[in-house]
Amino acid sequence: MSKRIAGPEIERLIQLLAKLPGLGPRSARRAALHLIKKKEQVLAPLSTAMAEALEKVRVCSTCGNVDTSDPCTICTDPRREPATLIVVEDVSDLWALERAGAMNVRYHVLGGTLSPLDGVGPDDLNIKGLTSRLAEGGISEVILAVNATMEGQATAHYITDQLGGMDVKITRLAHGVPVGGELDYLDEGTLAAALKSRTIF
DSSP states (O other): OOOOOSOHHHHHHHHHHTTSTTOOHHHHHHHHHHHHHTIIIIIHHHHHHHHHHHHHOEEOTTTOOEESSSSOHHHHOTTSEEEEEEEESSHHHHHHHHHHTOOOEEEEEOSSOOBGGGTBOGGGTTHHHHHHHHHTSOOOEEEEOOOSSHHHHHHHHHHHHHTTTSSOEEEEOOTTOOTTOOGGGSOHHHHHHHHHTOEEO
């Protein structure tokens, strides 16, 4: 049985930090210690920012992005090309493509990929929202910017089947995205090249 090295408040902070992606128990302890040492400079502003995020951040009812407004800033930006829609698995993928700055278009976040082994089916993803947006008209191309994993490709094939009867060009990312790779881990240049070299799915 491991000994408790700090009070319950600090232990709770460590446990919560350990739930973040990329942070294990050791990293969480180091992060907690840093926050405590830099209480005024880091911990207090972080606490305020997190409270504000909890209160104000919303999920966009149109595309699934996260923002402080609904519809989000991207959906309401009149300078974006309305006829092209990029479909991504997660918000982190949307942010990665925005950092690449290759296209000034709108997005649709699926909220994951099809994964029968994990119990994730079509109804668990935002696919109906996608077909509804296309049914409204005005979109001529859908770019499937899903990860090059088995689940991502299965999801892309399913979406292609669902959109089969609609008058819309379906393309997917091409050069630069390695098989098994995930968008959030790729550099901006690779993402920009992949978008510009997209092919018919």
